[in-house]
Each structure stands twice: as C-alpha cells, then as structure tokens.
Amino acid sequence: MTGTLTAPTPRGGRIRYHRVLFHVTATLVALLFLAPIAWVVLASFRQATDSLKPPLPPWPTDGFTADSYVRLQEFGQSILHYTGNSAFVAIGTAVLTIIVSVLAGYGFSRYRFPLKGLVFVLILSTIMIPFQSILTPLFLLLAKMGLQNKLIGLVLIYTTLQLPFSVFMMRNAFDAVPKEIEEAARIDGMKGIAMLTKVMIPLVKPGIVTVGLFAFLNAWNEFLAALVLLTDQDKFTLPVLMTAVRYGRFGSVDWGAVQAGVMVMMIPCLILFLILQRSYIRGLTAGAVK
Amino acid sequence: MIEANPSDEAAPPTPRRSRKGDWMGLVYVLPAIALVVVFFLVPLGMTVWMSVHDWPLMGNPRWIGLDNYQRLWGDGSFWQALGFTVLYTLAATVGLMSVAFALALMVQSEGRATAFYRTAYFLPVVTGFASASLLWAWLSNVDSGLFSPAAQMLGMTERRVNILAEFTPAFWSVTIMVIWKMAGFFMVIIMSGLQAIPADYQEAARIDGAGWFQRFRWITLPLVRQPFALALILCVAGSMLAFDQFYIILNGGPSNQTVTAVYKIFNESFVSFRLGYGAALSVVLLLILLALSVIQLRLLREKGADK
Numbered sequence: 001m002t003g004t005l006t007a008p009t010p011r012g013g014r015i016r017y018h019r020v021l022f023h024v025t026a027t028l029v030a031l032l033f034l035a036p037i038a039w040v041v042l043a044s045f046r047q048a049t050d051s052l053k054p055p056l057p058p059w060p061t062d063g064f065t066a067d068s069y070v071r072l073q074e075f076g077q078s079i080l081h082y083t084g085n086s087a088f089v090a091i092g093t094a095v096l097t098i099i100v101s102v103l104a105g106y107g108f109s110r111y112r113f114p115l116k117g118l119v120f121v122l123i124l125s126t127i128m129i130p131f132q133s134i135l136t137p138l139f140l141l142l143a144k145m146g147l148q149n150k151l152i153g154l155v156l157i158y159t160t161l162q163l164p165f166s167v168f169m170m171r172n173a174f175d176a177v178p179k180e181i182e183e184a185a186r187i188d189g190m191k192g193i194a195m196l197t198k199v200m201i202p203l204v205k206p207g208i209v210t211v212g213l214f215a216f217l218n219a220w221n222e223f224l225a226a227l228v229l230l231t232d233q234d235k236f237t238l239p240v241l242m243t244a245v246r247y248g249r250f251g252s253v254d255w256g257a258v259q260a261g262v263m264v265m266m267i268p269c270l271i272l273f274l275i276l277q278r279s280y281i282r283g284l285t286a287g288a289v290k
Numbered sequence: 291m292i293e294a295n296p297s298d299e300a301a302p303p304t305p306r307r308s309r310k311g312d313w314m315g316l317v318y319v320l321p322a323i324a325l326v327v328v329f330f331l332v333p334l335g336m337t338v339w340m341s342v343h344d345w346p347l348m349g350n351p352r353w354i355g356l357d358n359y360q361r362l363w364g365d366g367s368f369w370q371a372l373g374f375t376v377l378y379t380l381a382a383t384v385g386l387m388s389v390a391f392a393l394a395l396m397v398q399s400e401g402r403a404t405a406f407y408r409t410a411y412f413l414p415v416v417t418g419f420a421s422a423s424l425l426w427a428w429l430s431n432v433d434s435g436l437f438s439p440a441a442q443m444l445g446m447t448e449r450r451v452n453i454l455a456e457f458t459p460a461f462w463s464v465t466i467m468v469i470w471k472m473a474g475f476f477m478v479i480i481m482s483g484l485q486a487i488p489a490d491y492q493e494a495a496r497i498d499g500a501g502w503f504q505r506f507r508w509i510t511l512p513l514v515r516q517p518f519a520l521a522l523i524l525c526v527a528g529s530m531l532a533f534d535q536f537y538i539i540l541n542g543g544p545s546n547q548t549v550t551a552v553y554k555i556f557n558e559s560f561v562s563f564r565l566g567y568g569a570a571l572s573v574v575l576l577l578i579l580l581a582l583s584v585i586q587l588r589l590l591r592e593k594g595a596d597k
Contacts, residue, residue, distance in 0.1 A: 111315025
C-alpha cells in the first residue's frame with residue numbers, strides 16, 4: 001500500500017499521511033465495486049436450501065457444492081446447449097466483424113474509389129442511430145429472409161452494429177502502417193489479397209484483437225435483439241434464457257440457478273478482459289482522444 | 291471527391307492511382323456496404339414507412355397516413371414512459387458523471403496500486419447489462435437477496451422492505467446498479483483526458499502558488515472538457531435507450547411506472563403486435579435522440595471555440 005506512485009514534491013509527513021488516506025479510501029472503493037461480483041461467485045456454490053436464505057455470509061456455510069449449476073440443466077435444454085448458442089453468436093460475430101472490417105479498413109486506407117468519402121461517413125454515421133429504433137422492421141426483414149429464429153441472423157445484425165467502430169479502428173490501423181513496407185513487398189512480387197493477408201494483417205494485429213474483443217463481448221451480452229428475434233426456446237442465448245429463469249417461466253424462481261447462470265454469463269467476459277485489458281482500453285480511448 | 295481524412299499520427303499514404311484500383315477499393319469495402327444497407331438503411335427506411343401504416347403481425351398493412359402520430363400525441367402511457375426515461379437519464383447521468391469524475395481523479399497517475407484500483411473499478415463494465423441486472427434482481431430480492439435483509443440486520447429498518455415493490459426504492463436500486471456497472475467506463479474516458487494535460491501546466495500553477503482546488507478549477511476542468519463532453523453524450527444517449535435493467539429487474543413495475551421509452555416500443559411492437567404504432571414511436575424517439583446529440587455537440591463546440 002505504500003508509495004508506488006511517483007511523489008510530486010516531497011513535503012514530508014503531511015504527504016505521507018495524505019497518501020495513506022488515499023490508499024485506504026481507494027481500497028475501500030475497490031472492495032465496494034468488487035463486492036457484488038464476489039457475492040455472486042461465493043453464493044453460487046451454496047446448497048439449494050441455503051439459496052432460499054439471504055447471503056449473509058455469502059459463502060456456503062455447510063460445504064461448497066455445484067448443485068446450483070447442476071440444477072441449471074433442468075431449464076429447457078441443458079445449460080451447455082444455451083452456452084453453445086451464445087458462443088456461436090459471439091464467436092460468429094467476432095469472426096465476421098474482423099473479416100468485414102479488415103477488408104473495409106484496408107480498402108479505405110489504401111485505395112481511391114468513387115464516393116469513398118461519402119461511403120465512409122455513411123458507415124460511421126450509423127452509430128448515431130440507435131438500433132432499438134429499427135428493431136421492428138429488422139424483425140420482419142429477418143422473417144422474410146428466412147432468418148428468424150436462426151442464430152446466423154443475429155450474427156449478421158450484431159456484425160452490422162459493430163461496423164462503425166470496427167471500420168474506423170481498422171482504417172486507422174492500416175493508415176499507421178508506412179507505405180514503404182508495401183512498396184518493398186511489391187518489389188518482392190506480392191500483390192492483391194496476398195499483400196493483405198501475408199504482409200498487412202500481421203502489422204495490424206493489435207487493431208484486429210481490439211475489434212474482435214469488442215464484437216465478442218457485445219454479442220455475448222446483447223439482450224434486447226436476442227429477446228425479440230429469438231422466439232424458439234431452443235435458440236435462446238444465455239441472457240434470454242436466464243431472464244426466463246429469473247421470472248420463473250420454468251416453475252418457481254430458483255435464485256441459486258440464477259446465480260449460477262450469472263456466473264456462466266459473467267466469467268468468460270471477466271477472463272477475456274483480464275487477459276486482453278490493454279486491447280480493450282485501447283479501443284475505449286480510441287474515440288476519446290480524438 | 292471528399293477525401294476521408296485519417297486523423298492518426300502517421301501521414302496518410304498516397305492512394306494508388308491506376309484505373310483498376312478505382313474499383314478494387316470498392317470491392318474491399320463492399321461487404322461492409324452490403325451489411326449496412328441491408329441491416330441498417332433498409333430497416334431505417336422501413337421504420338418510417340411502417341409508421342404511416344396500420345401494420346398487424348398477420349394480415350395486410352393498411353395505409354393510415356399520420357394517424358399513428360396523432361394517436362401518439364394523445365397516448366398518455368407513451369409520454370409517461372418518455373417522462374420516466376428523462377427522469378432516469380437525469381439521475382443516472384448526474385450520478386455516473388460525478389462518480390466517474392471522482393474515480394478518474396483517483397486513478398489518473400501511473401503506478402501498480404492505481405493500476406489495481408483502475409481494474410477493480412472497471413471490472414463491472416465488462417459484465418454486460420443482462421448479467422448485471424440478473425445479479426441485481428437477486429440482491430434486491432426481499433427474501434433471498436442481500437440489501438433488505440442486511441438493512442434489517444443492521445437495524446436500519448424494522449422489517450424486511452421489499453425494495454422492488456415501490457417506485458422510489460426500486461428506481462434507486464436500478465440507478466445505483468447502473469452507476470456501479472458503468473462508472474468505470476466513463477472513468478476511463480475522463481481519465482484519458484486528464485492524462486493528456488501536460489504535467490508542466492500543473493507544475494507551473496503550483497509554483498505560482500495555486501492550491502489543489504484552484505488548479506482543479508482553472509486547469510483540470512477546462513482542459514478535460516472535451517472528453518467529459520464525449521462521456522456526457524454517450525451517457526445521455528445510453529440512458530435514454532435503457533431497457534435491459536428495467537425489464538430484467540423490475541419487469542416495468544411496480545404498476546408500469548418504470549416502463550422506459552424503448553420498453554414501451556417493445557410492448558407495442560412485440561407484445562401487442564401493433565408494429566406500425568411501434569414504428570411511429572421509434573421515429574419519435576429517434577428524432578428526440580438526434581436532437582439531444584446535436585444540442586450537446588453544439589454546446590461542446592461553442593465552448594471549445596471560446597477558449
């Protein structure tokens with residue numbers, strides 16, 4: 001808890017006292033922010049009878065058990081099935097977003113074509129329009145295309161929603177690559193798509209990770225579109241399934257199962273974030289600094 | 291032709307000139323254009339088109355002109371939803387911006403301890419609204435939750451209060467959840483602005499004898515205005531579109547008092563299946579949001595100019 005901060009001006013004891021006070025406050029606030037997460041992590045391992053009682057204390061008083069997770073199997077298909085749905089949607093969105101935005105970013109950065117400026121502004125400006133306001137026609141459109149209740153329909157919509165951010169990120173990433181590198185590769189006989197995949201992509205990898213990470217997390221967590229567009233229970237993603245559990249659509253409300261479900265939804269996000277923290281923050285501040 | 295101007299630090303590379311290149315570029319961009327057209331522009335046009343129709347789920351749509359908009363004008367439940375959304379936006383924005391600003395000031399310096407605090411404050415952001423709301427629904431539950439039993443145990447209330455059964459505690463429970471979940475997000479945006487302030491400014495002011503508050507008021511605040519404005523716009527837009535938390539934690543209750551604008555559209559379109567009317571509500575909400583963003587951007591630009 002002592003000064004890993006670089007002290008501005010040494011003013012003796014007063015500064016030291018201030019710093020201790022700062023760290024105590026900051027640590028307390030940190031505990032406050034982490035508490036709800038810690039609470040659900042611990043409570044999810046309690047016995048079925050315990051989960052009817054208030055989580056005071058949150059940890060299991062008579063032995064850890066994975067019962068709550070086992071009970072999740074009883075809702076609809078197994079929880080693995082719904083986790084699979086969510087994973088398909090999230091990974092699908094990440095992959096498609098990466099492909100589409102890398103191509104577009106490269107095109108915008110390295111080529112000149114008619115109406116380029118207009119098209120770029122058009123793609124970016126979709127961020128101004130909330131997708132909630134176009135949900136009703138999307139519902140009809142997917143039905144017409146035969147994509148209603150298909151996870152792939154959700155993937156296409158989520159990818160579209162990611163495009164303004166992702167195309168902007170990738171365009172900037174390609175712009176930052178000096179053109180001398182391409183020149184050299186061209187002399188070596190590289191061209192077309194090989195230039196992109198063999199030479200350029202390795203150089204914009206950080207941008208790709210950021211774009212993919214945001215696409216994955218947003219698709220994994222999205223609720224409203226999934227709720228509206230998926231009516232077939234087999235196709236539910238985790239947020240839609242767990243909301244049904246929370247409202248007792250499968251019988252009485254099982255809070256233990258809700259806690260376990262929250263864990264299944266939350267843990268992958270937390271792990272991904274902790275591993276790729278740098279890429280995440282880079283994406284977040286990309287817009288803020290400009 | 292308008293050149294899309296890269297604002298990155300590297301000099302923009304000269305685009306290739308060849309005739310073939312003219313169309314090659316478009317080929318690369320085509321998938322993105324296709325997605326935006328099919329899943330964004332077409333539905334956007336359809337929203338407007340549907341809003342002038344009586345559009346049931348089954349059966350044929352019927353042109354009714356501006357009837358939907360007329361009806362909306364006299365629809366008390368829509369204005370109530372909008373009013374509630376504004377109230378929530380005010381509470382969430384004031385709460386979020388002040389907490390986020392305070393957190394940003396706390397974590398702006400570099401160091402191992404601050405890096406830990408930063409991560410801790412940010413962690414709820416990545417959990418997603420659905421999981422955070424489910425978690426909160428449990429914590430706010432009267433029997434097996436945390437808040438009311440804890441309040442009772444600490445002697446703050448005599449009996450266990452059902453937080454979610456009455457408007458005021460339910461409203462604040464959700465608002466506090468949102469502050470908990472989103473403060474870290476705005477903290478990072480504001481922090482990036484704080485870190486961009488050159489250290490010599492603060493140093494010079496300190497040497498001139500400016501105290502902490504003076505430096506904050508005359509250096510930090512004016513220089514952090516731009517990222518702060520960005521955070522503000524994102525926060526207002528996000529709150530005006532709130533749905534997940536009110537659907538998952540409160541189901542719009544107690545007695546439909548926490549139905550937000552998006553929730554109302556959801557109910558009209560996907561519960562009552564009045565798709566045309568839902569579309570009209572969407573158009574109105576869209577216009578309100580665009581107006582809000584334009585006003586905020588204006589304010590930011592004017593203030594940016596007079597410095």
